Amino acid sequence: MLAPVIHIMPLTTIQRERLLPASGRVVVRMDQKVSPVDVVAETNFGQQHVMVDVARLLGISPGKADELIRCKAGERLTSKQLIAQMPGLISHPVYSPVDGRVVAVGGGQVLLEIGDTIIELRAGLPGTISRIFPDRGVEITAHGTLIQGVWGNDRVDIGLMLPAPQLNSPGDALEAGQLDVSLRGAILIAGHCSDPHALQVAGELPLRGLILGSISPELLPLAVKSQFPILVTDGFGHHSMNSVAYKLLITNTKREVALNSTPYNRYNGNRPEIFIPLPVSQPPPQARDTEVFSNGQQVRIRRNPNIFEVGTLTNLISGLTEFPSGLSLPAADVLLESGQKVVIPLVNLEVLG
Amino acid sequence: MPSSLIDADSVMAVDVGSCTTRATLFDVVEGSYRFIAIGQSPTTAAAPFKDVGEGVVRAIENLQEITGRIFLSSDRSLIIPSQEGVGIDTFVATISAGPAIKTVIVGLLNDVSLQSVKRLARSTYTRVVESIGVNDRRKPEEQIDSILRLEPDLILIAGGTNDGATKSVQKIIDIIGLACYLMPPEGRPSVMYAGNQAMSKEVTESLSALTSSLHLSPNIRPSLDVDDLQPASRVLADVNMQIRRSRLGGVEELYSWSGGNLLPTAYAQGRLIRFMSQAYRSNKGILGVDIGASATTIAAGFQGELTLGVYPQFGLGEHLSGLLRYTSLDDILRWLPLDIPANYVHDYLYQKSTYPDSMPATLDDVAIEQAIIRQVLRLAIVTANKDIPANVQRPSSGGLPYFEPILVGGSAITNASTIGQGLLMLLDGIQPVGTTTIILDQNHLLPGIGAAAGLNPILPVQILESGAFMGLASVVAPVSNARMGTPILRGRLLTKDGNETKFEINQGTLDVLALPSGQTGQLFLEPLHRTDVGFGPGRSGDILVSGTQVGVVIDARGRPLQLSIENGRRRELHKKWIWTLGG
Secondary structure: OEEOEEOEEEEEEEEEEEEOOOOOEEOOOOOOEEOOOOEEEEEEEEEEEEEEEHHHHHOOOHHHHHHHEOOOOOOEEOOOOEEEEOOOOOOOEEEOOOOEEEEEEEOOEEEEEEEEEEEEEEOOOOEEEEEEEOOOEEEEEEEEEEEEOOEEOOOEEEEEEEEOOOOOOOOOEOOHHHOOHHHOOEEEEEEEEOOHHHHHHHHHOOOOEEEEEEEOHHHHHHHHHOOOOEEEEEEEOOOOOOHHHHHHHHHOOOOEEEEEOOOOOOOOOOOOEEEEEOOOOOOOOEOOOOEEOOOOOEEEEOOOOOOOOEEEEEEEEEEEEEOOOOOEEEEEEEEEOOOOEEEEEHHHEEEEO | OOOOHHHOOOEEEEEEOOOEEEEEEEEEEOOEEEEEEEEEEEOOOOOOOOEHHHHHHHHHHHHHHHHOOOOEOOOOOEOOOOEOOEOOOEEEEEEOOOOOEEEEEEOOOOOOHHHHHHHHHOOOOEEEEEEEOOOOOOOHHHHHHHHHHHOOOEEEEOOOOOOOOOHHHHHHHHHHHHHHHHOOHHHOOEEEEOOOHHHHHHHHHHHOOOOOEEEEOOOOOOEOOEOOOHHHHHHHHHHHHHHHHHHOEOHHHHHHHOOOOEEEHHHHHHHHHHHHHHHHOOOOEEEEEEEOOOOEEEEEEEOOEEEEEEEHHHOOOHHHHHHHHOOOHHHHHOOOOOOOOHHHHHHHHHHHHHOOOOOOOOHHHHHHHHHHHHHHHHHHHHHHHHHOOOOOOOOOOOOOOOEEEEEEEOHHHHOOOOHHHHHHHHHHHHOOOEEEEEEEOOOOOHHHHHHHHOOOOHHHHHHHOOOOOEEEEEEEEOEOOOOOOOEEEEEEEEEOOOOEEEEEEEOOEEEEEOOOOOOEEEEEEEEOOOOEOOOOOOOOEEEEEEOOOOOEEEEEOOOOOOOOOOHHHHHHHHHHHHHHOOO
């Protein structure tokens, strides 16, 4: 049976595409080294439009108005610049109401694009530009520790990673009282958060990022608005972070890490990611994206019981196994790190790798 | 490939669901079509595959293992038509996998064409993100900005009766044209026009060069008093498939294998319900219910007229995290037979939406899952009921119409731990009225035979009569205003072998009369206190009932079902009802 895979790896090579939503300019070159916050491509985006209805303003037909309009698509107009004028003694000029760029002319109307802003596409991880997609973006290759999560608030930053004060186990909660100015600019690790005040204080410091094992769903609206990246490694509710991710994070504290909390999208495969760049003499192999369940695999349990615990798949049970829920499902024996052996439905497992 | 399915012997139907891909084989046995076997695989529409093809091939390989027959060549291509006993004669496919289609609806008047186009959008897997009409108070440029910001996959336009308004339609077409013009060419949406037919030429001239594809359909509102969605919903099904083909890997190949017979799953199910309602010509409607990960689908057919509602927001998969926008946590909690903390249920919604294919393994989790199923089904039924024509027969104004039968699919129900649990979820969620039969599509055949029905009307008839579906229960659901505990119905069940069971039913109770599958009986019903069991208030009558898995269920718990606000009592009643239906 096909197995879902989530990457939690001490050393790997990753390649990630960063693409603009629309055609634009790539501002880096091949083999250039980039940090997560570096801009790799940009595009202009007009956020608003203003319609100038010349025909209506002059009280003439659209065809006649088109003959009188003096600007063309692509032209930049300043506020009060002449757009059209009636000939004759009483001229009735029509001026541009705002600064903007003409994007369309026709039907006796002029459409102006205003509020032109630049969308900057950031690298999202520290690495090397390994491919350029002209006008669209780049591919970045990097080597290091990779931990993928299940939820993110769509921010990117880089910073020194520290455990939350009083973090002694992967289930310990983050509370507002633990946060002080000494943590300013850090990316903090905590087991769980259900305290909205903690997120507010973290934003006021501010933190550069927050890595959580689990989060209470009530906090998600606040987390989405937070200006620093928040990444959840395992899921929702009050649960411990999975032990593999926790150990990797704790052993890498005081290192600089890149946090890309892009939301999980099951269709395009985007996942929030923690990346810790590491020097390598030989590039390690890339992680496999597809697996079939087999004995010896390290797996994470994604539903109760034993939610988010990690273990080793020791036996694929033939046929169907009946569970306390009354459902009969394909299942496997899993040896948990505690030494306990449990039987878990295959659909509730994902392979770590 | 054979010229028609009637000439063909074997038919394979593949359904690509959000979580599971199924390959179903139908073949002719002793002169009529029979369901032979089904192969399954996880769907591979999502990353890392991003291609439904792998899941389709694995499902067919699973079917090969089960049947011992060969359908795929060594390069994993479908062998069609069959040659020397290898391959398949006809292949049809349905798909519900993939994100809901982000849709902007456009019409003229809010309560006329915009209502119609909203209903049209609901007939397939869309998510309406914007609604634009002539009474919209926003400036045209604000409407344009909204469309640009939302980046829709599809813009659905209606408006104007045939030979009616043209100027207003043109004005709105200009706005859509400008918005499309301002989008990057690779990001432009598909556009479907289902408005005033006199404007078709202008629409084509204005929009064909500015959209990724332009589709014209008959007007959904040809005159003010006529609302005709069916021709347009067929075109919309094609548009849906075209969008899927361009956005989801492997769908193009599926389209090619099926010779173009690729449909949205909900459309195929709806077609079958319409077909059955046409064939049965009953005063009652036929109801189709499918509770899937991608959407809950409700199809109601009345003498050939179909009301089809596809509700991605009530799907049991990735959309669950947004369910609380449509209902409260308390409304889910009220269906729980166990004392489970509210925050645990809240967490569950998010965890399940992250892992839509995961399954409940514990008693608590299955109780939560079933509570959610009841609530999404309730929401879908109540929403769909608003779109069902007002003139169909029902016991009370605005209440659910009479249906016979109710066909149910979706693994949420078919995989229920016990038959009784599955039935109780349906009774609680649908709350049928009068007398009906609930039939379970335990092999998920409806989409396949719905897809094949367009080519071969014989196949669905023979499959429906072949016993491939499970008669779950005959249901009597009296509608009464009597107080709880008041006797509202007397009756007797006289079986073919002469056994007679007499009963008296009190308001607020649930009871079962044994009538095993294969047996039939005459059910005599004598309502009290102007109770309506489908014959009219206080009117008696009798019906022929067939034996089913559970028997004859008399659901006198009230319509709508009012659950006790006292937690302990409510949970005890849930347990009692499950126990009554067999545990």
